Amino acid sequence: MTATTPLLRIVVLVSGRGSNLKAIAARADAGELPVRIEAVVSDRADAGALDWARARGIATSVLSPRDFPDREAYGRALGDIVESHAPQLVVLAGFMRILSDEFVLRFSGRMLNIHPSLLPRYAGLHTHRRALEAADREHGASVHFVTPELDGGPVVLQARVPVLPGDDEDSLAARVLREEHVIYPRCVGWFAAGRLAFRDGAAWLDGKRLDAPVVCGYETKEGT
Ligand code: GAR
Numbered sequence: 146m147t148a149t150t151p152l153l154r155i156v157v158l159v160s161g162r163g164s165n166l167k168a169i170a171a172r173a174d175a176g177e178l179p180v181r182i183e184a185v186v187s188d189r190a191d192a193g194a195l196d197w198a199r200a201r202g203i204a205t206s207v208l209s210p211r212d213f214p215d216r217e218a219y220g221r222a223l224g225d226i227v228e229s230h231a232p233q234l235v236v237l238a239g240f241m242r243i244l245s246d247e248f249v250l251r252f253s254g255r256m257l258n259i260h261p262s263l264l265p266r267y268a269g270l271h272t273h274r275r276a277l278e279a280a281d282r283e284h285g286a287s288v289h290f291v292t293p294e295l296d297g298g299p300v301v302l303q304a305r306v307p308v309l310p311g312d313d314e315d316s317l318a319a320r321v322l323r324e325e326h327v328i329y330p331r332c333v334g335w336f337a338a339g340r341l342a343f344r345d346g347a348a349w350l351d352g353k354r355l356d357a358p359v360v361c362g363y364e365t366k367e368g369t
Contacts (some may be wrong), residue, residue, distance in 0.1 A: 152181040153337040156232040158240035159187050163194025165259055168326035169333055170201070178330050179337045183230040186223070188242050189325040204230070210242065220245030227252070233368040234289060234336055237291065238329070246293040254343035257336070259329045261321050263287060263303055269298035273314045273321065284317060286325045286330040287358065290343045299348040301355065304328045305362030315316050328361065 157166050168183065172178035185198035186206045198205050206226050213219040224247070227235055237258040249256070262272035264287040276284040285305040292298035304324035308317060336339035340351050349353045 152179050153233050153333075154183050154231060155180050155234045155236050155333070156184045156186060156227050157194075157232045157236045157238050158180055158227070159192050159193065159238050160189050160192040160241040161190065161192055161239045163238060164322060165198055165325055165329050166194050166236075166250055167197065169236065169238070169330050172330040172334070174204050178334050180234075180333060183232060184227075186226055188223075188240070214301060216243065216245045217247060217324075220248035224248045224251045234333065235291075236329075236333060243295060244291070248344070249291055252291070254290070257301075257326055257329075257332060258289055258291050258298070260287050260289065260296050261318065261325065262349065263305065264289060264300050273317045276308060276318065281308055282360075284321060285362065286321050286328060288328055290348055292346075299343070299346070299355065300347045300358040301335070301350065302328045302332050303307075303358045303360045303362075304330065305360060 157169070159166055169178065169180065170182060173180050173182070175310045182203050184204040184206065185194055186208065187195055188208060188210055190207045190209070195205050195207065201258065208223050208226060210219045213222060233255060235252045235256040237256065263283070263285045267275050273284070283305050285303055287300045289300040290298040304327060306320045306324055333339065335350065340347045350359065
């Protein structure tokens with residue numbers, strides 16, 4: 146990345162504390178990720194990420210689903226807010242709401258999500274609890290393109306972590322979250338560099354169709 150690298154315009158959607166947002170911002174601040182966070186948008190007025198964004202002078206919006214009759218109407222209004230910032234990439238970072246198909250298709254090919262499991266295992270909620278209940282020996286996080294199927298879009302990058310004896314939901318979530326903060330900026334960086342694209346319903350990296358996600362984990366520790 147050089148001083149002349151154009152910055153990718155991103156809008157980040159959050160519902161909570163925004164540690165993934167902060168991880169992306171930290172890499173951008175360090176000059177390692179050529180993105181500019183145009184806005185942070187939330188469905189919850191009490192999302193901690195909003196205070197953080199405001200303190201940095203980043204535009205913020207809150208749009209509560211309670212103010213809309215249904216998911217479709219909410220999705221249209223949310224899409225208008227997001228689109229008003231002309232993002233080249235929409236980054237879902239702990240946005241805990243199911244999006245309308247129309248919203249998803251509006252940003253098709255330019256929307257990524259991070260999910261705290263090794264997809265396709267454990268789409269939806271309570272992923273850490275479910276991994277523990279299943280006595281899985283490994284768990285992790287996935288970054289994927291967003292398609293109308295919930296947590297079902299093509300996975301680009303996964304981080305694997307071990308499930309250790311004595312783990313509870315909190316300890317496992319913390320181990321996974323540390324890896325999320327590595328893989329999400331990395332994927333966003335691939336997209337910003339033009340290395341990552343969505344075509345024909347699949348993710349493509351460096352011109353090759355990804356039939357399986359890139360995996361980084363405790364066994365391989367590869368640094369793609
Ligand atoms: C992260 O663990 C993310 O993977 C998860 O919410 C957390 C948000 O944390 N997302 C989902 O579960 C989406 N289905 P953060 O606000 O600190 O980034």
